[in-house]
Amino acid sequence: ERRSAEPFKIKTVEALAMLSRQEREEALKKAGYNTFLIDSSDVYIDLLTDSGTSAMSDRQWGALMMGDEAYAGSKSWKRLEKAVRDVYGYKHVLPTHQGRGAENILSQLKIKHGDYVPGNMYFTTTRAHQELNGASFVDIIIDEAHDPTLEHPFKGNIDLKKLENLIYEVGAEKIPYICVAVTVNMAGGQPVSMKNLREVYHFCKSLGIDVMFDATRCVENAYFIKEREKGYENKSVSNILKEMFSYSDGCTMSGKKDCLVNIGGFLAMNDDELYARSRELVVVYEGMPSYGGMAGRDMEAMAQGIYESVDDHYIAHRIGQVRYLGQQLIDQGVPIVRPIGGHAVYLDAKEFLPHLQLEEFPAQALAAALYLDSGVRAMERGIVSAGRDQKTGQHNKPKLELVRLTIPRRVYTNNHMDVAADSVLSLFQKRHAINGLKMVYEPPALRFFNARFSPV
């Protein structure tokens, strides 16, 4: 089969930091063995996140010059509003500075104290806003999602039985909406099938429960439906996306991922009343409903990015590059979450470092070892990120103890993927020599951002 290449060429480059091992050791110590605290200037290949780190296109950079910075009624807002309606199909949209801006407004408007918000696996900021408004998050993802080795094509699916049980237990009136993440970040960038979206939507509507998507990586989800779900192989990604969103009442969106921008987001919905109330809160938290925490130029870039994100050649390459890295590791027997996700390759740190207890923070230790070995920066997505149980104060112990190698969009070449793969492989061969960490500073909330560790 003929090999393929990027559907774009490079026009601008940024020099990367080529540090010595000694310099990396110093940087790691300074960062308290927490990759979040390493300076970007000390990072060679930055796989911490795909959030806000993607490359913009020439048309997006050009659009910046068109930014209409009018305080009200900005032309740039009109273009962004049209792009959201065109691509996602919602009636109403409100701009926010990024995803959690939308989560804040939605949670405040929809949640009453004592409510339950079921969803397919937690996400840190999403759950934080639900809890801040008095709700309890309830995980209703299928059991398979918690097994990193299972090759289920749609691990992000919702278990309707779990949803029914929760409704039976607490009553539909205690469930203001369910949050459907497309794809599921903490499960390894795993998609939800169209069949599941359709079933969940019709079931919830029959009980008067709203369905709100966390749409952050929805184009990647659409691509997996095209690849894996019968009847969609000949549909365009933009076509599949429109159908996906028809099974929702609204969504929060972090534009920093699939919308190909460095800042931006939105809250969208079909309900007029929710829209009217959201407009008021946007003024309180984000600015006018015609800029929502973004400059006009940011809105231009995001409008253009939304259209580019559903280009079939672009998304095929994007998913293909993540798969290119993941497959190399699978071929060498390195334990990673299967199937390979849409935006990242997730190392199964529990399998990788079976000699470490969870309390020695295996994923944190592996991410630190990876940076030291090659300057590749990854993100801990395990017991540290899971934080402590609000009631017992004990560590939450998620089944998945992962190191996320997150691939920014249109930034790195496959040579960078090879460097990352070689580094992971080299550590895998010496995995027994990797020691655990102890937490020497634990912040009170969302500890993973600022916690500090030292080698045991």
Ligand SMILES: CC1=C(O)/C(=C\N=C(/Cc2ccc(O)c(F)c2)C(=O)O)C(COP(=O)(O)O)=CN1
């Ligand atoms: C599925 C989903 C996200 O992935 C997401 C963000 N994601 C990040 C950044 C991040 C966020 C929280 C962390 O604990 C973290 F360590 C990393 C990420 O890297 O994956 C947001 C929030 O969107 P905002 O970032 O635009 O506000 C909502 N929903």
